[in-house]
Each structure stands twice: as structure tokens, then as C-alpha cells.
Amino acid sequence: MAAQRPYAHVDQTLRGLAGQAEGFGRQAIGxxxxxxxxVxxxxxxxxxxxxDGCRKTEPLWIVFDISGTISLNSGLRVLSYKTIDGRGQRVKLTGKGLLLRECEHVIVCNLEIEGGRGHDVDAIQIKPNSKHIWVDRCSLSDFEDxxxxxxxxxxxxxxxxxxFSxxxxxxxxxxxxxxxxxxxxxxTVHHCFFDGTHQRHPRVRFGKVHLYNNYTRNxxxxxxxxxVESQIVSQCNIYEAGEKKLVFMHLIEQAPDKEVGTCGSVRSEGDLLLNGAGTYVTEEANNDQSAFKVEEHYESCSVEPATAALVELLQQSTGWQQIVIPMENAQ
Structure with a gap:
């Protein structure tokens, strides 16, 4: 399985990670x-x-010289043009999460973030007006929000x-x-493993969201x-139901500048539905053909068929990974 590790061709160099994102966040350079x-x-x-590194105003590629747990007493604000690169170590953030507010070009890679407590405390909160963000190979679990x-x-x-667990x-x-x-x-959300989490994989209002090659179970x-008005393209994902079978829920809400409420649209292409998972569509749901066309926003991604082999790969190659420390001087 080691040969299949994602981005193995760039993990030997420190900055080779920049520009490797697919989808909407493809321009993120950190x-x-x-x-x-x-650190x-x-x-x-x-x-x-x-x-200290995240609040500096200049661009920085942040690496860790040590492994261990960082207990955050308050949300950690990340300013623009930062890469938080956990490759080569095992670093866990707990207590609070990362705040990406009015920033751009941020990459967060190979961290564990778990055990956050407090009102409106998220593991990674991206708002308002932030753009060019890439979150890759992180393990996230057990937050209050x-x-x-x-x-x-x-x-x-x-x-x-x-x-996600x-x-x-x-x-x-x-x-x-x-x-x-x-x-x-x-x-864009791709090659993620939603491992028995309860809901929101994701829940979407207004936005255009491309889901591909994710594994969501139980x-x-x-x-x-x-x-309301969301457009979701679900492409070659694996949905493995447990007790609950509903894959796509359509929920009506009303935008303040509209006279009537609407739900969103979902176009499912090549998805694999297991264990009785069902794509039940209510009469309120929009025609799924109204969802956006991915190719109008970016070039096609490395989408692979939804198969049992993909399930096995995602179980082994998502979240924090044990990676050799990349070479710092190589570009």
C-alpha cells in the first residue's frame, strides 16, 4: 500500500506540496x-x-521539530500565506481549533485535531471571506460544534x-x-473518509460543492x-449505510431576497450505494441536472471508479500519515 500513498512524488521535498490541490482550492500555495x-x-x-508562527504577517512554511500534543487555550488564528505542515511528525491539536478568518493561501497538512470544547468551537473554521484554502490528510474528531x-x-x-470520526x-x-x-x-471534497459520523457530510447552503471518491459509512x-440554492455534484463516492439509509436529503429554506423557499440540487454520477443506501428524492427537490458542471470551473480531477479497492485505500490512506520528514532545501 505504501506505493499508493497520495502525493508520494512530492512528499520528499518540503515545498513540493504547494500547488498540488485539486478542485476549487487548486491555487492554494500557502x-x-x-x-x-x-515549531x-x-x-x-x-x-x-x-x-507564534501563525500570527506573523509574512509568508511562512511552518514545520514541526517535535511530535506531541498542543493544548490550545483559545482558537488559533492563521494569517494569510501560511503552510502548517505536519509531515514527518505526529502533532495533535486539542482544546480549541484553527481559525481561518479573512485570509488567503493557507495549507493545513497532516495534523490530528480532536477534543475541542466550547460554544461555536470548530476544529477548522473558515470564515469570513477566506479563499484559496487546502486542508489535506488531517484526522478530525470530537468537537463540540x-x-x-x-x-x-x-x-x-x-x-x-x-x-472524520x-x-x-x-x-x-x-x-x-x-x-x-x-x-x-x-x-471540493475528495478522497475523505467519513467514518460513522452522524450528519453533514456535508450540509450545504447556496454553494457549489464537488464531492468525489469519498467513503461515507454508517x-x-x-x-x-x-x-437553499445549493448545487452538489456527487461523483464516484461510496455510501455504505448502517441503520439509516437516506443518502441525499433535500431541505427547503428561503433566501431573504426570494419570495419562496427552495432546496438544493444533487447530481449523482457513478456513486456506489451499499447496504440498502437509497437516494430518495422528495417532490420538493430540484431536478438534479440543475447542479453545476464541474468542467466549467476547473479541469477534470483524478476521479477513479467507486470500488471495493477504493474503500480499502481510503481506510488506510486518509487522515494523519506517517511520512518521512521532507527535505527542507529542495524546492
């Missing part, structure tokens, strides 16, 4: 043109801490090869039916929810 910042302490703050929330005009975002409200894209600014949202309410 701290490509900045210096390397070394040398697991303290929440102070010289050599992750927080969401694991990934994307809203208030944030767009050009890719979530890839992440493992032990959680209720997993991924929210577009938080409120009154936020018509979220009509600009574009998000959800508690529904797999994917399309609400």
Missing part, C-alpha cells in the same frame, strides 16, 4: 515564497510555538484525504439561509444535505 518556521515547543504560545465549517463568502477551498455535525458549508453572500462558495441521519 507559505511557498516565505521562510521556513520551525520547537508544544507550548500554546511564545517563541517557537505554532501560535463542527469539524470543518465554511461560510460567509469563503471560497476556492479543497478538503482532501481527511478522516467520533462526531455529530461534521462539515457545514453555508451556515445560514440569510447569508446570500454564500452564493459565491466553491468547495451515518446517523443522512449522508449529504442540499439546502
Amino acid at each position: 507559505g511557498l515564497h516565505g521562510a521556513v518556521y520551525h 520547537t515547543t508544544l507550548d500554546d504560545d511564545g517563541p517557537g510555538s505554532l501560535r 463542527g469539524l470543518i465549517d465554511i461560510s460567509r463568502g469563503s471560497t476556492e477551498i479543497t478538503i482532501s484525504r481527511c478522516h 467520533n462526531h455529530n455535525k461534521t462539515m457545514l458549508i453555508g451556515a445560514r439561509s440569510c447569508d446570500i453572500i454564500d452564493r459565491s462558495i466553491g468547495v 451515518w446517523g441521519i443522512y449522508a449529504v444535505c442540499a439546502s
Whole structure:
């Protein structure tokens, strides 16, 4: 399986990761043109801490010289042009999460983020007006609110090869039916493993969302929810039902500048439905052909058929990965 590890061709060099995202977040470069910042302490703050690197205004490629757990006493604000690169170490963030607010060009790679507590505390919160974001190979679980929330005009975002577990409200894209600014949202979610999480894989308002080659199993309410004006393309995903069988839920909500409420649209292409999973469509659901065409927004991605082999791969190659520390001086 090692030969199948994603991005093995770039993991030997530090900055080779930049520009490797597929989909809406493909332009994210993180701290490509900045210096390397070394995290040398697991303290929440102070010289050599992750927080100290994330709040600096200049571009930085942040790496870790140590493994361990960083207990965050407050949300960790990440400024623009930062790469938080956990490759080569095993770093866990707990207590609070990452705040990507009004920033651009941020890459977050190969971290564990779990055990967050407090009102409106998400593992990764992307709002408002953030863009060119890539979250890759992270393990996220057990937060009081969401694991990934994307809203208030944030767009050009890719979530890839992440493992989501032990959680209720997993991924929210577009938080409120009154936020018509979220009509600009574009998000790609691919090769992720939603491992028994309860709901929101994702739940979407307004935005355009491309889901491909994800594995979602044993959800508690529904797999994917399309609400007001959302457009979802579900392509070659595996949906394996447990007790609950509903894959796509269509939920009516009303935008403030419209006279009637609407739900979203879902176009399913090549999805594999297992264990009685059903794509029940209510009469309120829009014609699925109204969902956007991916090729009008970016070139086709490396989509592979939804097969049992893909299920096995995603079980082994999502979330935090044991990776040799990339060479720092190689570009």
C-alpha cells in the first residue's frame, strides 16, 4: 500500500506540496515564497510555538521539530500565506481549533485535531471571506460544534484525504439561509473518509460543492444535505449505510431576497450505494441536472471508479500519515 500513498512524488521535498490541490482550492500555495518556521515547543504560545508562527504577517512554511500534543487555550488564528505542515511528525491539536478568518493561501497538512470544547468551537473554521484554502490528510474528531465549517463568502477551498470520526455535525458549508453572500462558495471534497459520523457530510447552503471518491459509512441521519440554492455534484463516492439509509436529503429554506423557499440540487454520477443506501428524492427537490458542471470551473480531477479497492485505500490512506520528514532545501 505504501506505493499508493497520495502525493508520494512530492512528499520528499518540503515545498513540493504547494500547488498540488485539486478542485476549487487548486491555487492554494500557502507559505511557498516565505521562510521556513520551525515549531520547537508544544507550548500554546511564545517563541517557537505554532501560535507564534501563525500570527506573523509574512509568508511562512511552518514545520514541526517535535511530535506531541498542543493544548490550545483559545482558537488559533492563521494569517494569510501560511503552510502548517505536519509531515514527518505526529502533532495533535486539542482544546480549541484553527481559525481561518479573512485570509488567503493557507495549507493545513497532516495534523490530528480532536477534543475541542466550547460554544461555536470548530476544529477548522473558515470564515469570513477566506479563499484559496487546502486542508489535506488531517484526522478530525470530537468537537463540540463542527469539524470543518465554511461560510460567509469563503471560497476556492479543497478538503482532501481527511478522516472524520467520533462526531455529530461534521462539515457545514453555508451556515445560514440569510447569508446570500454564500452564493459565491466553491468547495471540493475528495478522497475523505467519513467514518460513522452522524450528519453533514456535508450540509450545504447556496454553494457549489464537488464531492468525489469519498467513503461515507454508517451515518446517523443522512449522508449529504442540499439546502437553499445549493448545487452538489456527487461523483464516484461510496455510501455504505448502517441503520439509516437516506443518502441525499433535500431541505427547503428561503433566501431573504426570494419570495419562496427552495432546496438544493444533487447530481449523482457513478456513486456506489451499499447496504440498502437509497437516494430518495422528495417532490420538493430540484431536478438534479440543475447542479453545476464541474468542467466549467476547473479541469477534470483524478476521479477513479467507486470500488471495493477504493474503500480499502481510503481506510488506510486518509487522515494523519506517517511520512518521512521532507527535505527542507529542495524546492
